[in-house]
Structure formats: C-alpha cells, structure tokens
Amino acid sequence: MKSEHLQMFYEEAGELIQKLELSLIDLEKTPDDKEIVAETFRALHTIKGSSGMFGFDGISGFTHDIENVFDKIRNNEIIVSKKIIDLTLEAIDQIKLMLNDNEDKDKTRLISEAYKELADEVPGSVVQNGRGSVEDKNTTGELKKLITYKIEFEPNPDIFSFGTNPLSLIDELKS
Amino acid sequence: MKKRIITVDDSASVRQMVSFTLREAGYEVTEAENGLQALQKLKEAPADMVITDLNMPVMDGIDLIKNIRTDSSNKFVPIIMLTTESQETRKLEGKRAGATGWIVKPFKAEQLVAVAQKVLK
Numbered sequence: 001m002k003s004e005h006l007q008m009f010y011e012e013a014g015e016l017i018q019k020l021e022l023s024l025i026d027l028e029k030t031p032d033d034k035e036i037v038a039e040t041f042r043a044l045h046t047i048k049g050s051s052g053m054f055g056f057d058g059i060s061g062f063t064h065d066i067e068n069v070f071d072k073i074r075n076n077e078i079i080v081s082k083k084i085i086d087l088t089l090e091a092i093d094q095i096k097l098m099l100n101d102n103e104d105k106d107k108t109r110l111i112s113e114a115y116k117e118l119a120d121e122v123p124g125s126v127v128q129n130g131r132g133s134v135e136d137k138n139t140t141g142e143l144k145k146l147i148t149y150k151i152e153f154e155p156n157p158d159i160f161s162f163g164t165n166p167l168s169l170i171d172e173l174k175s
Numbered sequence: 176m177k178k179r180i181i182t183v184d185d186s187a188s189v190r191q192m193v194s195f196t197l198r199e200a201g202y203e204v205t206e207a208e209n210g211l212q213a214l215q216k217l218k219e220a221p222a223d224m225v226i227t228d229l230n231m232p233v234m235d236g237i238d239l240i241k242n243i244r245t246d247s248s249n250k251f252v253p254i255i256m257l258t259t260e261s262q263e264t265r266k267l268e269g270k271r272a273g274a275t276g277w278i279v280k281p282f283k284a285e286q287l288v289a290v291a292q293k294v295l296k
Contacts, residue, residue: 005195009188042185045230049259050186052281060281 009054013099016043020092024085031080041070047095059098062108065115066091078121087114177203178295179220183213183227183239184257189280193226196284197291210234214242217249224294225254226278226287229265237268244273253294257282 023040027033044067052060066088072078091111097103155166180202184190187208194204205222207213211234213225225243229236236256243249256269256277266277278290 002195005188005192008191012186012188039232042230042232046186049228049257049280050188052259053189053192055281 006054009050010099012050013047013095016047017092017096019043020047021089024088024092027080028082028085034074037070037073037080041067041074044070056098058103058108059095062091062098062112063095065112065119068119069115072119072121078118084118087111087118091115177201178223179203179205180224180226180291181205181207181213181216181222183207183210183225183231183236185209185228185231189228189257192284193287196287200288200291202291202295208233210236210239210242213239214246217243217246217252221249222252224291225252226257226291227254228257229262229269237265237272240269240272240274255290255294 020040020043023036023043027036027040030036044063048060048063048067051057051063069078069084073080073084078084090107094103094108094111098108153166153169155164159166180197182190182193182197182204183206184193185208190206190208194206197204205216205220207216209231210227213227214234216222217225225239227236227239234242240254240256243252243254253275254273256266256274257280258266258269258277259280269277275294276290278286
C-alpha cells in the first residue's frame, strides 16, 4: 500500500466523520427523516469498508456495531432516540482517537456493548415497546447502565371504590 | 489491447486502491462514484468487467447490475460485487440481479488481481 493511498484514506475518513456529525445534529432535530438516516448509514458503511481495506480492523469492527443499529433504524426496527445520537457522537470521538492511534479501549468496548444491546432489542423498542437497555453518560463523562422497562398496569375498574390512588403506586414504582 | 475494467465505489480511497492494483496488473481502469456514473461510463465505451460496491448513493450496486443486465449492448459483461461479511442478503440480491461473482471486503490486492485474471482470461 502506498502512503498516498493511506493519506487519501485519512482525508476521506475525516470528511465522513464531519458529515456524520452534521447528520447526527440534523437527526436530533428531525429523527424521522429517512434520508438523513440513510446518509448516516452510508457514511458508517463506507468508514467500515475503507478502514477494513486499509488495515484498521479495530475501527472496522467498532463501526460495524454502530452500522448494525443504524441498519435497524433504517428498517424501522429501532427508533432514533437522543441516547442513540449521544452514543453515536461519543462513538465518533472514539473513531477519531482510533485514527490517531490514541484509543481508549475500555470506552470503545463499553460503547460497542451498548450498540450490541441496542441491536438486540425487540423490534420497535428502545422505550416504547418492551424492555430497552442503553448506555447513558453521567455528568462525569463515564458510561453507566440505564435500563428501561415496559410495565403494563391495568387496574380493576372499581379501584377507586377501595380508596386506592393509582398515582401513588406509580410514585412508589418511580422511587 | 488492454482489457478495460470499471470500478464503482463511493469511497474514493477504496476506488483509488482498486484502480492502482488493477493498473499495476496491466488493466485499463475507469472509476465511477456510483451506479449512474458507471452506466454513463459504459455508454461512453464498453468494458470487459465491472467491479462494484453495493451501498452507494444516487444508484446502488444492485440497481446498477439490473440496469446493465437489461442493456442489450452490455448485457453479458462480467460484474463482480464488493461485499462485506454482513451483507449476505444483499449478496443474494446481487446474484439474483445477475452478478457474476463477489469479493468480500477487506480483500488483498492479490485476491483482486486473481479474480480479474480468472474472469478475463
């Protein structure tokens, strides 16, 4: 492989990363925009393919996990959420570090696991339908586990006759 | 006379690498960024082989294969798809559309040349 080819790879990866970041900002405003989802998927797919071709197997594998989730979004199996966007912005930062050979391996692993969990979700899930599980970032910037459960609550029609306030049950659950 | 290959990929770096490898192996190579550009290049001059990526904007690889197979002047040109391990369904779609074969990314320069030599012998 010639150095000019590698140079071209770095330039292209930089452009795609920039494009990805802009797409994610747009997607946050219009999460249902299929064209932006398709563009995001294509950019990820290209990064995955070219990094594999140029021997950056770590980036290729990592991007594959992100691509899987966006493939599911593309096929309406997962909906775009702020968490997915934040996670992807964080993943892009990791790809930049990987390109500079300055990867935080633990963080990469955590992010990869979060994407794998997202990809394994029940179709149409994340928050609305069923148990969802995503990684969330706390104020210190560390990744912590955030699990969402779907709870079905169907009270007896005469629940009020017994003096029960269903709202207090929900408050209890929340705590 | 040199055999002419059209390489179609939206990734400029992959396109450049494929072109370089094939030119080094003695082929004439024309580059296209997407399926539509490849069809235009085919109209300008016939090719002996087309090597195409699948996921591309404007016109993807599957539509390119379908278009080539319905075009009487280029109907029989060999088409090799560049796929990834995760694209099994797309690979099958491409085969159904009329692709001659495929190479799984990432591949080595020697693999690419070996496929070109086999198809164009």
